[in-house]
Amino acid sequence: MLIKNFFTKKKKYASIPSEKAKQEIPQGLMLKCEGCQKIFYIREWSKHLNVCPECGYHHKLPAHDRIDSLMDEGTFEEWDQHMTSKNPLNFPNYEEKLLKDKEKTELAEAVVTGKGKINGNETAIAVMDAQFRMGSMGSVVGDKIAKAIERARELQIPIIIFTASGGARMQEGMLSLMQMAKTSIAVERFNRSGGCMIVVMTNPTTGGVSASFASIGDYHFAEPGALIGFAGRRIIEQTIREKLPKDFQTAEFQLEHGQIDKVIPRSELKQSLSVVLNLHQVGGGQA
C-alpha cells in the first residue's frame, strides 16, 4: 500500500444490492439449486450430498465425495490413480481442455476406480465424474473401467459402477469408440466368471457409455431425475420434428420402460447397495 493512500481514506456508503446482484451468488460460499432455484450455503448443501434439501434435486457429486459417502472409513484403496490421457490424434485444444479440467476437479481423469467396503461388504467400485470433460470416455476412462472389472473378476468380488457421462470422447476419435467394445467385453468375461455387477446411473448417462457397459449390468439403479438415454434430446427432436415430453429420458422414464430396476435417492444408496451386496454373499457363489 502506498503511503498517500493510507491518508486519503475513502468513505464507504452502505449500498442496497440491485435485483440482479441479489440473484448472483457469492462464489465459493453459496450455490443455487438447479431444480428450485433457491440459494443455499455450500456447507448445508454438502451435508445433503449435493441434494437440494428443499426440492430433492440431485446435483452432480464429485467422484471422491461419492466414494466417501459410500465406503466404510479407511477401506478405500484406489487403482490406476495416475493414468492420464494423451492427445493421440493431435486434436485441436485437447491438451488445454484436459489441463483445465484436471485443475478444476483435482482428478487425473473422468473416473476413479478402486476397492473398499460398504457396510462391511467388500466390492470394487468405479465412479465417473461428470465435471471432468463431461465424464466422457476416452482411452483412459475405458481402460480404467475395463481394468477395474478385470480386477474384480480376479479378486472374485462384485463391482459397482457409478456412471456419469455424456458419451464417448470426441477428441480421441475412434480410440474412444473402441472403449465401448473393450468395456463391454470386460463385462462379458466378468459375467462368465459369475461376477456381480451393479450399475448406478447418475446424471447424465448418455451416448457411448449408456450404449456400452452402463446398460449391461446385473442390476441397474439410478438416481432420481437422472438423464439416461442414447441420443441427445435436441437431435431426437430434430429427427422426429416434435417436442419431447419433459420427463423423456429421465430415470423415472427408464424405470417405466423397463430399462432399470429401481430409482434410489442418494441418501439411501449406501444402505440399498449394501443390502444387494450382502444378498450375494449369503446365497451366491462368492465369498
Place this chain on the structure above:
Amino acid sequence: MKQVLEFEKPIVELREKINELKNLTKDSEMDLSDEIKTLEKRLEKLEFGIYSNLSPWEKVQIARHADRPTTLEYIEMIFTDFVELHGDRLYGDDPSIVTGIAKFCNIPVTIIGHQRGKNTKDNIYRNFGSPHPEGYRKALRQMKLAAKFNRPIITFIDTKGAHPGKAAEERGQSEAIARNLMEMGSLQVPIISVVIGEGGSGGALAIGVADKLHMLENATYSVISPEGAASILWKDSKFASKAAESLKITASDLKELGIIDQIIPEPKGGAHKDIQYQAEQIAQYIKDTLMELKEINRDELIEQRWEKYKKIGFYE
C-alpha cells in the same frame, strides 16, 4: 440420376468435352484425333491427381454417394444361396439391418449388414440405414444361431448411426447396442467386419466387434459425424471438412491407429464406378481372412479378440 461430387466436376467437364469432340469427328470430316488424345491424357492425369489425393471430407462424400453399392448388392455378388431371415422375435423386423445365411466359397456363413436405400422410397423403408433396437436384436439372434451352427459371421458396416428417435429410446437403443458389444465378445466363431460406406459410431460398432476389421479405401468410420463434431467444436456444421480431418476417420488413418486390419482397395473414384471389381476385392479379403481365422481354436479365438480390444487406447 448420377450424383456428381463437387471435386469431381473438373473431371466430368473434361470428359464431356472429349465426348463432344468425338461426336464432332463422327459427324464431320474433321480429324481431331490428336486433340482428343491430348485431352484424354490430360483427363487421366487429372483423375489421378484428384482421386489419389482425396481429403478426408472428399472421402466422406464418396462414402455417402447415392450410387455407392450397399450390403444387398454385395451379398448378391459375393455369396450364393442367400436366405434372408427376418425379425428379432421380440418386437418386429427392422429393414435397416439385413441378416441371413448363405454360402461363401462353399462354406455356410451368417451375413449381417446395415442396409441403406437406393432411392427415396427405399430409403424411407430402410430408415436411411439407421437401425432401431429391433435391428440390433435381430442381428444378435443371427449371431447366436451362427455360434450354434458353427458358422463364421461376416458383417457389412454402412450406417450414419443408430436411429435417434423417441421409439428407439423407449425400446432401449442403448441396451440393444451394449448387449451386442458384450455378446460379440464371446461368440466362438470367427467374425469378420467390413466397413463398406459410412461407419457411424455406436450404431456401426454394434455389429462390428470382430476378429478382423477391414475398411474399403474410401469408407469412413467415426465416433461422431464430422458435421456433429463441427457444430460442437466450432458451433457451425460448415466446418465439417476441418472436423473430418481432426477426427481421423479414413481407412488409412485408422490403419495407422491400429483400429482396422486391412484396407480394401477401391476402383478409381470409388466403389460405385465398378461394383463388380469391388465385390471381387471384398470377396478376396474375406476369403483370405477366413482361411487365417479358421485355423484358430475356438477358445483361443475369443481370448485373442479380447486381447485385441484390450490393447486399443493411448495413455500415460
